[in-house]
Each structure stands twice: as structure tokens, then as C-alpha cells.
Amino acid sequence: KAGxxxxxxxxxxxxxxxxxxxxxxxxxxxxxxxxxxxxxxGLQFLFEYFSETQRNKGNFPGRFSGRQFSNSRSExxxxxxxxxxxxxxxCASSPGASGxxxxxxxxxxxxxxx
Amino acid sequence: KQEVTxxxxxxxxxxxxxxxxNCSFTDSAIYNLQWFRQDPGxxxxxxxxxxxxxxxxxxxxxxxxxxxxxGRSTLYIAASQPGDSATYLCAVNGGNTDKLIFGxxxxxxxxx
Numbered sequence: 001k002a003g004x005x006x007x008x009x010x011x012x013x014x015x016x017x018x019x020x021x022x023x024x025x026x027x028x029x030x031x032x033x034x035x036x037x038x039x040x041x042g043l044q045f046l047f048e049y050f051s052e053t054q055r056n057k058g059n060f061p062g063r064f065s066g067r068q069f070s071n072s073r074s075e076x077x078x079x080x081x082x083x084x085x086x087x088x089x090x091c092a093s094s095p096g097a098s099g100x101x102x103x104x105x106x107x108x109x110x111x112x113x114x
Numbered sequence: 115k116q117e118v119t120x121x122x123x124x125x126x127x128x129x130x131x132x133x134x135x136n137c138s139f140t141d142s143a144i145y146n147l148q149w150f151r152q153d154p155g156x157x158x159x160x161x162x163x164x165x166x167x168x169x170x171x172x173x174x175x176x177x178x179x180x181x182x183x184x185g186r187s188t189l190y191i192a193a194s195q196p197g198d199s200a201t202y203l204c205a206v207n208g209g210n211t212d213k214l215i216f217g218x219x220x221x222x223x224x225x226x
Contacts, residue, residue: 004157033213043203043216056213090157092214099207100145103214105158 002027004093004106012112018079021109025072025093031055032074033103034066037088046089049074050097078111086113116141118206120217127194127224135189135220137204142182148214149178149189150203158203162189194224 005024013019025032033056034046045058049068066076072093078085088108094101117140127133137147146165150158162171162178164187170179177190187204201221205214 006157035214035216042218043205043214045213045215048213058213088155092158099213102146102148102160102163103207104160105150107157110155 004091004104006089006091006106006109008109009107010110010112012114013081014114015081015083017081018077019081019111021076021078021089021091021111023074023076023091023093023106025074025091026104029093029095029104030072031094031097031101032068032072033092033094034074034076035090035092036060037090037108038086043090046076048097055097081113083113085111087111116206116215118204118215118217120202120204120220122220123218124221125223127222129194129196129224129226131194131224132190132192133194133222135191135202135204135222137187137189137217139185139187139206139215141206142185144182144206146207147178147180147187148205148207149176149187150205152201152203152219154201161202191222194222196224196226199223 031050033048037043048056052068063079068074090108092103092105094103121136149161164180175192201219203219205216
């Protein structure tokens with residue numbers, strides 16, 4: 001069974017631009033969660049989508065948004081990029097709501113904002 | 115607010131040693147706890163998942179225990195190898211937050 005995939009793996013953007021990251025969960029998994037990892041803040045929860053609905057949200061500004069499609073694939077969008085948005089963005093999938101099930105992570109997208 | 119702490123922050127040991135990584139959390143109302151491994155610049159690999167009703171889980175040379183009432187978990191690595199060098203993260207799931215809350219990790223180096 002294929003694991004969680006994320007595209008692209010690397011991105012370089014400039015301040016003020018916007019970016020869209022994609023995550024394909026493990027087949028049959030209905031929940032996708034997104035996390036931001038930085039050296040200073042560690043791993044922080046962004047949001048979770050379950051059956052195309054945002055189920056949970058972390059403490060990030062409205063510039064961070066996401067959505068989930070009917071095939072459970074998810075996208076995350078960051079608008080008006082800031083230098084501090086440079087990070088490794090990880091997505092994780094689980095069979096059901098993330099509070100109960102084991103989560104499986106993708107390789108991440110490394111975003112660099114110049 | 116759930117807080118997860120991992121001690122030590124870094125650890126360097128010679129090959130063959132048995133070692134223990136510690137994880138503590140402040141809110142004992144959790145569904146489960148996961149241990150992950152992360153290689154530099156890579157994603158997270160799930161090592162072990164312990165449900166709140168369980169006391170321990172084993173996978174190969176790894177053994178994780180959970181004492182929910184005291185808010186502690188340990189990851190025991192037997193006969194460490196250079197390939198075990200990575201950052202190890204614990205994360206608690208559920209309770210009042212209903213999402214994974216991560217510790218800051220323990221960076222492990224095993225030298226030959």
C-alpha cells in the first residue's frame with residue numbers, strides 16, 4: 001500500500017506570493033492533518049480535514065487555509081507569504097478522526113521564503 | 115493546555131548500549147501516544163502507538179511504555195546501532211485537544 005505523498009517536495013517563493021501544497025493520503029484514509037515544523041517552534045498543528053470538512057484548527061493566521069476533495073486528497077494554501085513561513089510542512093493521514101487513530105506522515109514539503 | 119516535554123534533548127552513545135528516552139505530558143486525558151523517528155530533513159516515521167488502555171508496546175528492539183496517571187512514557191531502545199541515529203519525537207493524541215501535540219524531540223547519535 002502506497003504511503004502518504006506530498007508535492008512538491010521543495011519550493012522557493014518570495015515574500016508576498018502565495019503557495020499551494022498538496023497531500024495524497026494512504027488509500028482508504030479519510031482524515032488529513034497538516035503540521036508546520038520549524039527549528040524554533042517545533043511541530044505545530046495547522047488543521048485537520050475529515051470527509052471534506054475542516055474538523056479542527058490550530059492557532060495560525062487566516063493566511064493559512066486548506067481544503068479536502070472527495071477523493072480525500074488535501075491542499076494547503078498560504079497567501080501573502082512572510083519570511084517566517086519558511087518551514088517543513090508535513091501532512092499526515094489516518095483512517096478516521098485523528099484523535100483516535102494512528103497517524104502516518106508524508107515526506108514533507110520544504111518551503112523557503114526569500 | 116497540553117504540554118509535552120522530552121528529556122534529554124540530545125544523547126550520544128556508543129553502539130551496543132541500551133538506552134531510554136523520556137516523554138512527559140501534563141494532561142492525562144489522552145486517547146493514545148505515538149513515538150516517531152525523524153531523519154534530518156525528512157518526514158516522520160511512526161514507530162509505536164500505545165492506546166490509553168495499554169501499558170506498553172513492542173516492535174523489534176523498541177519497547178514503549180505508558181503510565182497515563184503520571185503523564186509519562188518511555189521509549190527503550192535495545193542494543194543501539196548507528197542506524198538508530200535520528201530525532202525521536204513523542205506525541206499525545208486526543209483528550210482536550212483532539213489532535214497530536216508533539217514534544218520537542220530527543221536527538222540521538224549512536225557512534226560505532
